[in-house]
Amino acid sequence: MLHQRLKAWYERLKERGTNGFALVIILAVLLFLPGCVDEIDADEVMIEFRFNAGDSSSWRLGDYDDSHWLQEGQEDSLEDADYVWVRAWIDAGKFPENTTSDPAIYIGIVAPYEVYFEGELIGSNVLDGYRLEDNRGHVFEILQLPPAHFEEADTLLLALRMYIADYPPWMVELIPGSYETLVRNTGLREVVQLVLGVVYFVIALYYLFFFFSGELTRPAMFFAALLLFVSYSSITEWFYYALDWELSTYYVILISDLLSLIIVCLLIPFFLRAQFGFPYRRWFYVLLTLIIVSIPFSLLEITPYVAMGGGILMTASAYYRKQPGAEYMLAGLIVCTIGLVIDMQWGYYATDWGFLFLILSMNLYLLKQIQARRKEHQASILRxxxxxxxxxxxxxxxxxxxxxxxxxxxxIEVEPEKGVEFLGALAEEFQVFSRIAQKKEITVQEELDICDAHxxxxxxxxxxxxxLQREGIVPNESIPPAIFHTLVENGITHGKAGEGGMILSLKREALENGRRYRFFNSTNGAIAEKDSDGTGYNYIKTRLQESYGDRWRFDAQRTDAGYECVIEIYDLNGALS
Amino acid sequence: MIRILIIEDELRAAKRLSRLLSEQVSEPMKVIHFESLDKGLAWLDENEIDLLFLDLNLSGQDGFEVLRRTTAGSFHTIIVSAYVDKAIEAFEYGVLDFIPKPLMVKRLQQALDRFSGQRSEDDHLRYLSVKLAGEIKLLPVEKISHIKAAGHYSELFLTTGKKMLHDKSLDKLLTILPSVFERVHKSYIANFNLAERFRSYPGSRYELVMTDGTVLPIGRTRYKELKRKLL
Structure with a gap:
């Protein structure tokens, strides 16, 4: 039915990107929502609709035969017209019988209009002193329907005369009810929209703060941006109700709201990619394209579904790749999508509830991540x-x-000069050590100096x-301190001296995506297996982990001739198997 | 002649120990040095010595494995090590002494005094390493009731009633055993924690009755001092 379709479209337009909320405050606010559910089913009251392009004063009258007019579902062809009339037949008996308040109708149309009830002009959204064609008017009106007419007949005619030349596509929102209820519901919706908008804004600031403090970088940025746009939509919706703007202003805001909905739909995949990573770059662009293509194609009807569906697939992929927290996000997205479907079919503000769940899960996950980061940060300081x-x-x-x-x-006892020389060498080793003690990385040259002193x-x-034989060494490259020193120490402990003393060797090899060091010493075969993971090797591994994350490999093994340690360090953009 | 083996991987340190020993020991002696622990132990399997100076890395379990092997031998083991925090544990395994590095002459002299028979005043020993069917077992000293001389060896009598042979002589064992172990006779050492009473016979003949009923002879000259100890 037209009014329902239009209403749904309008509601989706507003709420998809607008309402949405997090935390208990929002939950409390949402508890008001059932209070603003319409008191009667508009479908039962509004029995039939007829549409026609053109303009005639006789069209407002009940005895005019409108049987040749367009029926519901055909009205889209009227968009090019200057004037359009809508005739809605109302079942008087189904109207709420309210003794304290007159029957009324809530009308929201982004175009100037006049409303006739049983042929009688009962109101218009046009500003005083202007004509319909001047396009100066408000969007929303709550008009009382003279109760006397309800006694006269069973079916009553509500005729709308609209001037749509300047504001296509026009939309019609008609909500019948008692005057009191309609006014109260409108007020409630105002409050809900304002509070939600402000709370969203605060949460957005909260994440922006995290973003600027560097605690959560990209995910926080996308999440904050998403919330800012949602908050914008909510607050502007409050403006419509509260400030009673004129059509031209409203139109601009409507367009900006549409844009913010599109942006929110686009931000969802970006947020998810920043959060969980998404290795299938091509599919990511396919999703973005689908979202954009769906906008003109569906007049935004399916765009949120495309965004949510894509988001669910991305998160499912993250879950499959065992990304921590993906299950929370997946649950949030699925519930939110179910909310969209329920809202589309039955209303109940299900979109708001779904979106609340989504925001809560995003929030929960981001906060958990912040905690984890802080812990990791403290752990790294300790390390x-x-x-x-x-x-x-x-x-x-x-x-x-x-x-x-x-x-x-x-x-000192036998050869004091030699003792002085020895103390000099010892001092030299100490000096280098104290110089590098606080550094996380030093040059290979410095490292080799320590080895030589030792x-x-x-x-x-x-x-x-x-x-210590060297081959292919690049002295300016950096390396965590005392890595080779540890290998040299182990080599001396376990190594075997030949005729010309003990020979240790260090060889650097270039890798496609980094470099490899091979440290070798011949052994006397005295290395116990458990030595291979002793404290010295743990030191090396912890150092490499600190400096390179996962971009390294350390391996120590017996060979026929002795003992070989291999350290591989990969470049940042290097592939890692 | 005293036969001394030094196992020390730093030639400099070995030379110095060797030099100090020749200054401190007046008796004739023969000093042999190995840099490698494995080679030294292998040589030890084939040769008899009186005293072992061992530089041991006691930071891992391997060091103590070696210690068990050497302390089960007939000779005394003196550890010379920079791992001073492990000294007490080394004593528990039955080393004669633990000399910290850097090696000081005075400390070396004390160790040599102990080697020549002076009993230690510390009661650190907790286990006696015993060779048993080719394996080395650690025997808690409180399980030893008394010890009997058996030629160059000693026979350990346990509270469980079992007997075990130890490579060390009664004299050598006495230098490392805690003070509750006393020489009661030329051929006997008794654990006084397990001694019950003295029995005397006419003609100044004495016996020591252990809690399990075993009776040990007491040397005439030792009775007075032992009685004071038991009472």
Whole structure:
């Protein structure tokens, strides 16, 4: 039926992108919504509609034969006309019998109109002193229907004369009821729209704050943007009711509301992609295209479904890829879509409830994520502190110090000059360590300097030659501190000295997406298996994790000739298997 | 002649220990050094020594495995290590002494005194490493009721009634055992926590009755001191 279709279209237009809410305040506000549900079913009261283009004063009269007029469903062909008449037949008996308040009708039309009831002009939305054709008027009117006519006949005629030349597509919203109820419902809707709009705005600011504080970057930005547009729609809807704007202003706002609905539909996939990632780039663009294409094709009727459906598929894919929290979002989107369908069929403000659920799930998930980020942040601070302590401990490990002192005492007893030389080497190692202690990464050259200082000390203590062979080293590349140093330490502990002392080797190889270091030392076969995951290797792994996230690989294994450790570091944009 | 083995992976440290030993020990001695633990232990399986100086990394479990092996031997083990936090644990396993690094002459002298028979004043020993069917078991010392000399070896009598052989002589065991263990006779050491009473016979002959009824002979010269201890 026309009025219903128009009404649905109008309601969708407003509410799809407009209402929507989060948190308890909104829930409380929504509890008012059942209060503004229409008291009677318009379908039962408005028995029949007839449409015609043109203009005649006789069309307002009940005895005019309108049987050749267009019926419901055919009225779209009238859009090019200047004047259109709608004749609605009302079943007087079905009208609410309210002893305290007169029967009335709520009319919302984005065009200037005059309303005739049983041939009598009962009102118009045109401003005083203007004609219909001047296009100066309000959108909404609540007009009382003279109760005397209800005694005269069973079916009554409500005729609308509209001038639509300047405001296509026109829309008609007719709600019959008692005057008191219609006024109260309108007031309630005003309050609900305003509160929801403001609450949305506050939540949007809240997430904008997170965005600018850098706690949640892209998802928070998209979520805040989404809420801002929804909030805009809500608040402008309140303006229509409250400020009684003129048609021209209303028209501009209607257009901007439509635009904000489109933007909200587009923001949903962007938000989801920022939140969960979406590896199928092509399908993402297909979804965006579908949303945009659906706008002119369906006059926005199916656009929200396209957006929600696409969103559900994206989230399902995130769920399949085991993205944390995808199940909350999926539930929110599905409930919201069900709400859209219910609202379309039966009303009940189901869109608002569905949207509330969606916003709550988004909120819940984002807040959880913020918590997780904070925890992770604190953990990373702790990890950095622990790594720094580990690094220093490496240098001042008691057994390392005490063994060195033991050596120094020996030189003092027999060969003091050598002792001085040794202390110099020890000091050198300490100096480098204290210089790099707080750095997360140092150059390969600095790292090799530490290794050399360490080898010099061990050479003195063990009276043995140590050589660290290098191949393909790029000195300016960065690396977490004391990685090679740890490998050198292990190498000395487990390595085997040949004729010319002990030879360790470090080789750099370029990878397609990064670099690889191979550290090798020949062994005396004394490495127990459990050494391969000892504290030294844990240090290396934690350091690599801190600096490169998942973009590294560490492997230590026995070979026929000795022991080989492999470190691979991948570039940021490198593929990672 | 005292036969001493040094297992120390830093040549510098081994040389110094060797030098200090030649300064401190007046008796004739022979010092052998290995840098590698594995090689040293392998050599030990084939050769007899009196004293082992062992530099051990005790930060892992492997170090204690080695310790169990050496303390079960007939010789004494002295740890020379920078891992000082593990000293007490090492004593529990029955080492004669634990010298922290850096090695100081005075501390080395104390260890050598202990080696030459002076009993330790610490009661750290908790387990005796015992070779049993090719394996090394840790035997809690409180389970030992008394010990009997058996040639160069010792026979451990346990509270459970079992007997075990230990490679160390009665003298060597006494230097590491806690003070509740006392020499009651030339051939016997008794755990006084498990001693019940003395029995005396005419002619200044004495016996010690253990709680399980075992009777141990008491040397004439030791009776007075032991009686004071038990009462």
């Amino acid at each position: 950095s502190a622990r790594l720094e302590a580990d690094l220093l401990r490496k240098c001042i490990q008691p057994h390392y110090m005490l063994n060195s002192m033991n050596a120094v005492i020996d030189w 080898l010099k000390i061990m050479a003195c203590r063990k009276e043995q030659e140590f050589t």
